[in-house]
Amino acid sequence: MSARDHSDQAGRTVQTDRPDDVEPTSIEQRWRLALGVDPSGYPTSLSDGHRAMDTALADLYDVGPQDKGRGGLDGSAPKVARWLGDIRRYFPSRVVRVMQTDAINRLGIKTLLLEPEVLQGVEPDVHLAATLATLSEMIPQEAKATARTVVDKVVKEVEERIADRLQQSVRGALDRSRRTSRPQLADIDWNRTIAANLKNYVPELGTVIPERLVGHGRRHRGIQKEFTICMDQSGSMSSSVIYASIMAAVMASIRSLRTTLVAYDTTVTDLTPLLSDPVDVIFGTQLGGGTDTSPAIEYCRQTITQPADSVFILISDLYDSDPKRMLAQVGELLGSGVQVVVLLALSDDGVPAYNHDVAKQLAGMGVPAFGCTPDAFPGLLAAAIHGEDLGRWADEQAAAEAKGA
DSSP states (O other): OOTTHHHHHHHGGGGGSOOTTSOOOOHHHHHHHHHOSOTTOOOOOOOHHHHHHHHHHHHHHSOOGGGTTTGGGTTOHHHHHHHHHHHHHHSOHHHHHHHHHHHHHHHOOGGGGGSHHHHTTSOOOHHHHHHHHHTGGGOOHHHHHHHHHHHHHHHHHHHHHHHHHHHHHHHHHHHHHTEESSOOGGGBOHHHHHHHTGGGEETTTTEEOOSSOOEEOOOOSSOOEEEEEEEEOSGGGHHHHHHHHHHHHHHHTOTTEEEEEEEESSSEEEOGGGTTOHHHHHHHOOOSSOOOHHHHHHHHHHHOSOGGGEEEEEEOOOOOSOHHHHHHHHHHHHHTTOEEEEEEEESSSOOOOOOHHHHHHHHHTTOOEEEEOTTTHHHHHHHHHHTOOHHHHHHHHHHHHHHHO
8 A cells, every 4th residue: 555545535635625726636646646656657647736746745655764854855944844835735734734744753854843944834733733842842942933833823723613612611510500499689590580480470460470499609709610630741642732731721711710730741740830821831741751640640639629629630541650559549539529530532633542451440430531522621521510420421422423423
């Protein structure tokens, strides 16, 4: 199978988002672009636009292992910058992101992302943000502003997609959790009270006589719920780290919540002071390295002030240097009254390989472990605020997604 085959599936969408000078391709031309030059010499007619697409694909996929670090892009910043411009011209954004990731992984050109002229030509996405976070200490001063701009674009895209819904879900859940059937006069929800008592309408009086009042408890000015997000920084969790950083920043903007964000590998880093700027949070992470979860859980436990009103979210694939100690730490959290949930991933990439044995032991402790997409995360927070069974919530989400697929 050609190295281009993986790109061809994405390439099939080229027809929907193509510059005007690339006319529709025939089936024969599609196969030619997918597989490259026919070794038997069979000719296929390509337009100028198709030849440019073919060259961009060849620069990336028609290279062998011996070309890593060079390939058709020859490892030079100017050529990589031109290539990035070409693929953005001839391919839709979704395909561009796949090709960018492949260029980084196949050709080993991560360090070229430190060049401002290359950074200016990339298509921002979560994977690129993770790569830049990994390289943050290597980024030269002249490229730092451009790198921040790229990551900021990713942050804004995710916020536009999810932030409003997350805030509405959380605030709505908090409002519902405050409802009471014995409200004080100023706290009566008259619309809901009337709706609940319509059967008691008295025509002679032209009014409803309520048997049951519906209202909100007095509005709390302080913290109503604590969320602690503890995220594994190992390489397999890179997309999850980016999404979790952005979600935590949005949560921190909700006054009724107390949000703590902690990242760990073999050391523990409290990123909470940076939550006012998610770009700072992302560059504050250190992706890659070993995994020792227990010190991170212990640190988080010490920051929790209201265990009975707290939710602890561990984002990890559960591969750990000392799983028994980690499970003991989780047991202590549960014993103090904290609600605990494990997200094996918080991303659109699906669930990575994870430690099934530890996940089973957590399930036996009453701690669900599952993957969650960024779009489903607001619903997860709302369910946690309501005190719902999060394992059942995850099963219902999975069933709904399977039904809609």
